[in-house]
Amino acid sequence: xxxFQQTHxxxxxxxxxxxxxxxxxxxxxxxxxxxxxxxxxFDMTLTGMKKHVGVLELAGLVTTEKVGRVRTCRxxxxxxxxxxxxxxxxxxxxxxxxxxxxxxVAELKRKDTLPAARRNRGRHE
Amino acid sequence: xxxFQQTHxxxxxxxxxxxxxxxxxxxxxxxxxxxxxxxxxFDMTLTGMKKHVGVLELAGLVTTEKVGRVRTCRxxxxxxxxxxxxxxxxxxxxxxxxxxxxxxVAELKRKDTLPAARRNRGRHE
DNA sequence: TTGAAACTGAACCATATGGTTCAGTATAGA
DNA sequence: TCTATACTGAACCATATGGTTCAGTTTCAA
Numbered sequence: 428x429x430x431f432q433q434t435h436x437x438x439x440x441x442x443x444x445x446x447x448x449x450x451x452x453x454x455x456x457x458x459x460x461x462x463x464x465x466x467x468x469f470d471m472t473l474t475g476m477k478k479h480v481g482v483l484e485l486a487g488l489v490t491t492e493k494v495g496r497v498r499t500c501r502x503x504x505x506x507x508x509x510x511x512x513x514x515x516x517x518x519x520x521x522x523x524x525x526x527x528x529x530x531x532v533a534e535l536k537r538k539d540t541l542p543a544a545r546r547n548r549g550r551h552e
Numbered sequence: 553x554x555x556f557q558q559t560h561x562x563x564x565x566x567x568x569x570x571x572x573x574x575x576x577x578x579x580x581x582x583x584x585x586x587x588x589x590x591x592x593x594f595d596m597t598l599t600g601m602k603k604h605v606g607v608l609e610l611a612g613l614v615t616t617e618k619v620g621r622v623r624t625c626r627x628x629x630x631x632x633x634x635x636x637x638x639x640x641x642x643x644x645x646x647x648x649x650x651x652x653x654x655x656x657v658a659e660l661k662r663k664d665t666l667p668a669a670r671r672n673r674g675r676h677e
Numbered sequence: 678t679t680g681a682a683a684c685t686g687a688a689c690c691a692t693a694t695g696g697t698t699c700a701g702t703a704t705a706g707a
Numbered sequence: 708t709c710t711a712t713a714c715t716g717a718a719c720c721a722t723a724t725g726g727t728t729c730a731g732t733t734t735c736a737a
Contacts, residue, residue: 432571433571433574434571436568436569436571436574437569437570437571438569440565440566440568440569441565441566441569441694443561443565443569444561444562444563444565444566444568444569445562445694445695446557446558446559446561446562447695449558449561449638452642453642453645456642456643456645456646456649457645457649458649461713461714462713462714463712463713463714471696472696472697472698473713473714473715474696474697474698474714474715474716475695475696475697477714477715477716478694478695478696479695482694493713493714495703495704495705495713496703496704496705496712496713496714497704497712497713497714498713498714502646506643507639507642507643510639511636511639511640513574514632514635514636515636517577517578517581517632518581518631518632520578520581520582521581521627524581524582524583566724570724570725572725586683586684587683587684588682588683588684596726597726597727597728598683598684598685599684599685599686599726599727599728600725600726600727602684602685602686603724603725603726604725607724618684620683620733620734620735621682621683621684621733621734621735622682622683622684622734623683623684
């Protein structure tokens with residue numbers, strides 16, 4: 428019974444999980460660039476860079492447009508708003524948990540009584 | 553050549569790039585859980601869940617402690633602060649770039665008749 | 678003391694990832 | 708027209724990922 432099946436987060440996070448791709452994003456945030464520009468900058472073959480750009484494009488983080496021979500890459504429509512929101516919400520839930528009275532109760536219970544008490548709380552989700 | 557080699561971002565982002573693992577984090581944000589709890593909740597074998605927890609642990613997002621037979625998983629020391637900061641900085645650079653463009657456009661077209669400079673976003677350079 | 682529960686590790690599998698080389702095609706420019 | 712540039716796609720490679728099964732080991736509890 429999984430409550431969230433937000434697979435659309437997978438591609439952006441996976442795109443960010445690579446040093447080269449984050450570098451490409453930092454580069455493109457400053458100025459648009461061609462595949463050749465980026466390949467030179469990151470010391471990689473054109474084909475290799477094309478793949479990275481493809482991953483970023485699939486994630487919506489980059490858009491490209493080919494004019495003549497050169498394909499220009501620029502920052503795409505995905506601004507990582509939802510991803511930031513996910514992280515924020517995740518931490519909010521976490522903080523709320525430890526700020527609540529529940530924490531004190533759980534802490535006291537863990538001191539002497541059975542450890543099954545905590546586990547039962549997570550059962551009925 | 554490459555200015556930022558921050559490979560320590562790889563593991564956390566990669567850890568987030570999976571629906572099951574994000575679900576585990578959401579779960580653990582609410583309550584600690586054993587491997588069995590998580591495996592049941594996400595309809596997966598113990599071994600499979602153990603691997604996911606291992607990935608999360610490697611990324612610092614989860615810590616585990618084994619007491620008796622049961623390994624209890626809880627939210628780890630990595631609060632994704634730096635990751636949030638990276639995204640914020642990335643967007644700040646991007647925004648700064650277009651804000652300065654806007655300033656140039658505004659400078660050139662100082663005698664009103666201004667057709668929404670921001671709509672031309674990405675068409676230049 | 679004995680059996681079940683909870684985990685662990687090895688091995689396996691299919692597919693994805695991050696690169697490469699090589700052989701093209703299309704276009705810009707002399 | 709000719710050539711170099713810029714990209715593209717197929718094929719290949721090594722490794723990683725996301726799962727599984729199976730065969731243990733430890734620990735809890737009756």
